[in-house]
Amino acid sequence: MLFNSGMATSSSSTVWPVVHHERRALLQDLEPLPAAQWQTPSLCAGWNVHDVLAHVIDSAKTTRLSFIRRLIAARMDFDRDNAVGVQREKTPEPAQTLNGLRAVLSRTSGPPASLATRLVEAFVHGEDIRRPLGIRREYPPVHVATALKYQLRTTTKMGGGKEIAHGWRLIATDTAFDHGDGPAVEGPAIALLLAVSGRPVRDDELSGPGAPVFLQQLGIQ
Structure with a gap:
């Protein structure tokens, strides 16, 4: 990993x-x-x-x-x-x-x-x-990545996203963050955080070879 x-x-x-x-x-x-x-x-x-x-x-x-x-x-x-x-x-x-x-x-x-x-x-x-x-906010990516790292180590039973992220390589495009093995899913750290926290994200927020199937898994496509 x-x-x-x-x-x-x-x-x-x-x-x-x-x-x-x-x-x-x-x-x-x-x-x-x-x-x-x-x-x-x-x-x-x-x-x-x-x-x-x-x-x-x-x-x-x-x-x-x-x-x-x-x-x-x-x-x-x-x-x-x-x-x-x-x-x-x-x-x-x-x-x-x-x-x-x-x-x-x-x-x-x-x-x-x-x-x-x-x-x-x-x-x-x-x-x-x-x-x-419809309110937009720019969050500090380096701190969002800290939250994302925690979620990826925490099971869904405890409110995390470990199982959601299993089998995917998540790469943040706005800060240094690269986690996991598998088809790559790339996007802003906040979009990755929301996705592994069980929240919907826009289909244009994530890209990479694994994005279509990952979004489908989330119920976005």
Whole structure:
């Protein structure tokens, strides 16, 4: 297996400034959003963009201890725990939910998992919201690659994309990243990250000999 990347590290001094920057950028993008658009279905199945924002806030407020307590209360069901968290942080008025995001802009708490998961959350959920709304953002490819590396080592049961990427060589076109063996699939790091995270991508975002079948596997073609 190949795994070559000139990516940044996932140390706290590297990760948290990026996460905080992404939270501020998301806030700025959503502040002018018309009320009707908050009900737009997100890339995250079953959630609209308001739901995803509530999840982002809930995740930012989660601590290691509260995560364990909540998971026990949810009978070890991650989906149930996430649903409870969304209902807790989602307010009747989106403007109030945005106030919740403002309150967590600089938090450095999280569940008991690799810090790279904070990057995954920031980038993937950022696109869960932005893409359906037609909002474009340029993410820092080197940090997206760090999130991508984590997803490729994590099983789909744990929210990763190890199985999705198996049998393919994924090559980022905007940063030094080359992973796997098999037909090559090339594209921006953010498109690769979304794909292995189970999100749809545009068929023109990925290229290379393996792209048509890989996209078909994802249900894009």
